[in-house]
Amino acid sequence: xxxxxxxxxxxxxxxVAKLATVDKAIVSRVxxxxxxxxxxxxxxxxVIDAIRTLGYRPNIAARSLRTAKAGTLGxxxxxxxxxxxxxxxxxxxxxxxxxGHVLVTGSTSGSRNGMDRYLELLGQGRxxxxxxxxxxSAREHQKLQSLGLPWMMVNRRDTGDHHRYVILDDAHAxxxxxxxxxxxxxxxxxxxxxxTGADTAKRRAAGYRQAMKTAGITVRPADVxxxxxxxxxxxxxxxxxLANAEKSGTPTAVxxxxxxxxxxxxxxxxxxxxxVPADVSxxxxxDLPLAEHLNPPLTTVRMxxxxxxxxxxxxxxxxxxEEQVTEVVSTATELVLRESTAPPRI
Amino acid sequence: xxxxxxxxxxxxxxxVAKLATVDKAIVSRVxxxxxxxxxxxxxxxxVIDAIRTLGYRPNIAARSLRTAKAGTLGxxxxxxxxxxxxxxxxxxxxxxxxxGHVLVTGSTSGSRNGMDRYLELLGQGRxxxxxxxxxxSAREHQKLQSLGLPWMMVNRRDTGDHHRYVILDDAHAxxxxxxxxxxxxxxxxxxxxxxTGADTAKRRAAGYRQAMKTAGITVRPADVxxxxxxxxxxxxxxxxxLANAEKSGTPTAVxxxxxxxxxxxxxxxxxxxxxVPADVSxxxxxDLPLAEHLNPPLTTVRMxxxxxxxxxxxxxxxxxxEEQVTEVVSTATELVLRESTAPPRI
DNA sequence: ATCGGTCGTTCAATCGTTTGACCGACAGTA
DNA sequence: TACTGTCGGTCAAACGATTGAACGACCGAT
Numbered sequence: 001x002x003x004x005x006x007x008x009x010x011x012x013x014x015x016v017a018k019l020a021t022v023d024k025a026i027v028s029r030v031x032x033x034x035x036x037x038x039x040x041x042x043x044x045x046x047v048i049d050a051i052r053t054l055g056y057r058p059n060i061a062a063r064s065l066r067t068a069k070a071g072t073l074g075x076x077x078x079x080x081x082x083x084x085x086x087x088x089x090x091x092x093x094x095x096x097x098x099x100g101h102v103l104v105t106g107s108t109s110g111s112r113n114g115m116d117r118y119l120e121l122l123g124q125g126r127x128x129x130x131x132x133x134x135x136x137s138a139r140e141h142q143k144l145q146s147l148g149l150p151w152m153m154v155n156r157r158d159t160g161d162h163h164r165y166v167i168l169d170d171a172h173a174x175x176x177x178x179x180x181x182x183x184x185x186x187x188x189x190x191x192x193x194x195x196t197g198a199d200t201a202k203r204r205a206a207g208y209r210q211a212m213k214t215a216g217i218t219v220r221p222a223d224v225x226x227x228x229x230x231x232x233x234x235x236x237x238x239x240x241x242l243a244n245a246e247k248s249g250t251p252t253a254v255x256x257x258x259x260x261x262x263x264x265x266x267x268x269x270x271x272x273x274x275x276v277p278a279d280v281s282x283x284x285x286x287d288l289p290l291a292e293h294l295n296p297p298l299t300t301v302r303m304x305x306x307x308x309x310x311x312x313x314x315x316x317x318x319x320x321x322e323e324q325v326t327e328v329v330s331t332a333t334e335l336v337l338r339e340s341t342a343p344p345r346i
Numbered sequence: 347x348x349x350x351x352x353x354x355x356x357x358x359x360x361x362v363a364k365l366a367t368v369d370k371a372i373v374s375r376v377x378x379x380x381x382x383x384x385x386x387x388x389x390x391x392x393v394i395d396a397i398r399t400l401g402y403r404p405n406i407a408a409r410s411l412r413t414a415k416a417g418t419l420g421x422x423x424x425x426x427x428x429x430x431x432x433x434x435x436x437x438x439x440x441x442x443x444x445x446g447h448v449l450v451t452g453s454t455s456g457s458r459n460g461m462d463r464y465l466e467l468l469g470q471g472r473x474x475x476x477x478x479x480x481x482x483s484a485r486e487h488q489k490l491q492s493l494g495l496p497w498m499m500v501n502r503r504d505t506g507d508h509h510r511y512v513i514l515d516d517a518h519a520x521x522x523x524x525x526x527x528x529x530x531x532x533x534x535x536x537x538x539x540x541x542t543g544a545d546t547a548k549r550r551a552a553g554y555r556q557a558m559k560t561a562g563i564t565v566r567p568a569d570v571x572x573x574x575x576x577x578x579x580x581x582x583x584x585x586x587x588l589a590n591a592e593k594s595g596t597p598t599a600v601x602x603x604x605x606x607x608x609x610x611x612x613x614x615x616x617x618x619x620x621x622v623p624a625d626v627s628x629x630x631x632x633d634l635p636l637a638e639h640l641n642p643p644l645t646t647v648r649m650x651x652x653x654x655x656x657x658x659x660x661x662x663x664x665x666x667x668e669e670q671v672t673e674v675v676s677t678a679t680e681l682v683l684r685e686s687t688a689p690p691r692i
Numbered sequence: 693a694t695c696g697g698t699c700g701t702t703c704a705a706t707c708g709t710t711t712g713a714c715c716g717a718c719a720g721t722a
Numbered sequence: 723t724a725c726t727g728t729c730g731g732t733c734a735a736a737c738g739a740t741t742g743a744a745c746g747a748c749c750g751a752t
Contacts, residue, residue, distance in 0.1 A: 013709065029710090031709095034710095038728085060416075061416070231639045295641035407739095
C-alpha cells in the first residue's frame with residue numbers, strides 16, 4: 001500500500017524549533033555544529049529528536065541565499081562519449097561528494113556555443129567554482145573572468161595569464177612508452193600525435209622526441225603524423241604514415257597519443273594487411289577499460305585520470321581564487337603491458 | 347592587461363531599479379516577461395539598458411527560495427564509463443538545457459551506497475525532479491517516494507507500483523538482430539543475454555525467443571548464456587556457450603544483448619581460434635561509436651539512446667508528478683550492417 | 693462635475709536560513 | 723551587597739527575488 005502523498009507542506013526550521021520548544025536559532029546552530037554554541041545535552045537531544053521525527057531537511061535555496069554558497073561545483077567537458085572525460089568526471093564527482101558538494105557536469109558538444117550557454121547558466125550563483133576540461137578560447141577566458149567565480153583548467157594548461165591548472169605528466173608518459181619500444185629493440189618509431197590545439201599533445205610529442213634524442217635516434221618528419229584525438233583521425237594519420245613510408249620503409253613501431261586514435265590506427269594497420277605486433281608494435285597513452293579488449297589487447301601507459309579530476313576539485317575548493325595553482329599529477333603513471341608490442345622482426 | 351577583480355559586491359535587483367529609476371518589481375516583471383505587466387516601451391528600454399550596463403544576473407538562490415523551483419534536474423546513473431549512459435546523458439542534458447534547466451548527473455558506482463548519498467544530497471530542494479537510469483531497489487523507491495519529488499525511471503521498468511518510466515523497444519531490437527541472422531541462413535543462433543536483474547535483458551531475450559519461434563526453430567537451453575553486461579561477463583558467457591557446444595556443435599551465430607559484452611565475445615572467439623564472421627557471426631544491441639572500430643567492425647542494432655534521455659526529461663517536466671507515464675521510444679531502431687555477420691559456412 | 697475604468701507603477705509581505713547582538717539567571721568574588 | 727562572568731539560550735535583521743494588492747493619474751462617458 002502506498003502512502004498517498006498530499007502536497008507536503010515543507011517542514012521548516014520553525015516547525016522543528018516549536019516541537020523542540022527552543023528557538024530556531026538553536027536548531028540552526030545544532031545542525032551546523034556551531035562551535036560557539038553552548039547548550040545542555042538534554043536540549044541538544046530534544047532538537048535532534050525533533051529533526052528526526054519531523055524528517056526535517058534544510059532548504060538549500062534559503063541556505064544558499066543566506067551564505068552566498070551554492071554547495072555545487074561545475075565541470076565543463078567537451079563530450080560525455082569520450083571515456084577520458086568519463087574518468088575525470090568520476091574522480092571529480094567522488095572528491096566533490098566527499099567535501100559535501102554536488103557536481104554539475106556539462107558538455108559543450110551539444111550545441112554550437114555550448115560553453116557560452118553553460119557559462120550563462122552556471123554564472124548566476126548556481127555553482128561555487130568551475131572546472132574546465134578541454135579546449136577553451138581567449139574570449140571564453142574573458143567571460144569566465146567576468147563571472148567572478150574561481151575556476152581552473154583540468155588537463156589543459158591555459159595560454160593566458162590565468163595560471164590555475166592541474167595537468168598530468170604527459171612527457172613522462174610518452175617517455176615510458178617510447179623507452180619500452182626502444183628496449184624491445186625498435187629504432188624506427190613513428191608517432192601519431194594529437195591536434196596542434198591541445199597542449200597535452202604537445203607535451204606527449206615533446207616526450208617522444210626527448211626519448212628518441214636520448215637514445216641517439218633522429219626522428220624523420222615523415223614518421224610523425226597528426227590526428228584529432230578521435231579514432232577516425234587516428235586511422236587517417238596512420239594512413240599518411242604508411243603512405244610516407246612507401247619510399248623510405250615503414251616504422252616498426254608507433255607511439256599513439258591516445259587510445260581513441262589507437263583504435264583507428266589498429267584499424268588502418270589491419271586493412272593494410274599489417275599484423276600487430278608481428279609487423280608493427282603499437283603503444284598508446286591512457287589505459288581505458290577498452291584497451292584490454294581491442295584486437296590485439298593494447299599496450300598502454302596508464303594515466304591517473306581519476307586522481308586528476310579529484311585533485312582539481314580539491315584545489316578549486318581549498319585555494320584562494322586569486323592564488324596561482326599549477327600542479328602536475330604524476331602518481332601511478334606506468335606502462336601496462338599487453339599484446340600489441342613485441343620486438344621488431346629481424 | 348587583466349582587470350583586477352575587487353571582491354565584486356553583487357549587483358542586485360534594487361541596483362538595477364535605482365539606475366532605471368523604477369521599482370524593483372518592474373525590473374523583476376520585465377525579466378520574467380510577466381504578461382500582466384503593462385508598461386511604456388520607454389520604461390522597458392530604461393530597465394533593459396540598466397540591466398545591461400550593470401551586467402545584472404538574477405540570484406538563483408533567491409529566486410529558488412521564492413518560487414520553490416530549483417531549475418535543476420537530477421539524473422542518476424550507475425557509471426560514467428559506460429558509453430550507453432553517456433548517450434543517455436547527452437540526450438537528457440540537451441533537452442534540459444532547451445527547457446532552461448541544468449542537469450546534475452551523478453553516478454552510484456563511486457561509493458558503496460552511492461544512491462543513498464545522492465538521494466540525500468539532491469532531496470533537499472536541490473533538484474525539481476529525478477531521473478533514474480540503471481537498477482534500483484525497493485528500499486530506494488521508498489526513499490524516493492518520501493522525498494516528495496517527481497521522479498521516473500529511464501531504460502528500466504520499475505517493478506513496484508510507481509508506473510513512470512521511458513524505455514526502448516528492446517524486443518523489437520532483438521527481433522531485428524535475429525531476423526537478420528535468420529535471413530543470412532543461420533538456424534542455430536545462440537544468445538548471450540544480460541543479467542537477470544535487468545528488465546532490458548528480459549525484453550531482449552524475449553524478442554530473441556519470439557523471433558526464433560516465429561521461424562519455427564527450437565532454442566536449445568545450451569545455446570543461451572547469461573552475462574552481466576560487461577565485456578568480462580560477455581567473454582565468460584561466450585566461453586560457456588563454447589563449452590556447452592562441445593557435445594552438440596557450435597552455434598553459427600550469436601546475438602549479444604549489448605555491445606560491451608560483444609567485445610568480450612569477440613575476445614573469446616578469437617582466443618578459441620574461431621574467426622568472425624567466417625566461423626561465427628556476431629550481432630549486438632546498441633550502436634556505439636566503438637562498434638565501428640572493433641575487429642571486425644560489429645554489426646549492431648542502433649537504439650535511440652539520446653532520444654530516450656531527452657524524452658525522459660520532457661516527460662519529467664511536462665507531466666504531473668502523480669500521473670502515470672509509460673512510454674516506449676522506438677524511433678530509428680534499426681540494423682547497422684558491418685562486417686561481423688555473414689552467411690554460415692555450408 | 694462626478695464616476696468608472698484603464699494604464700503605469702509602487703508597496704510590502706514572503707520564501708527559510710544564518711548569525712551577530714543581546715539578555716536573564718545564577719555562581720563566585722570582593 | 724554589588725559586581726563580574728559564564729551558561730543557556732532568544733531576537734531580529736539580513737540574503738535577493740517574486741507577486742498579489744493597492745494607488746495615483748488620466749481619460750472618456752454620463
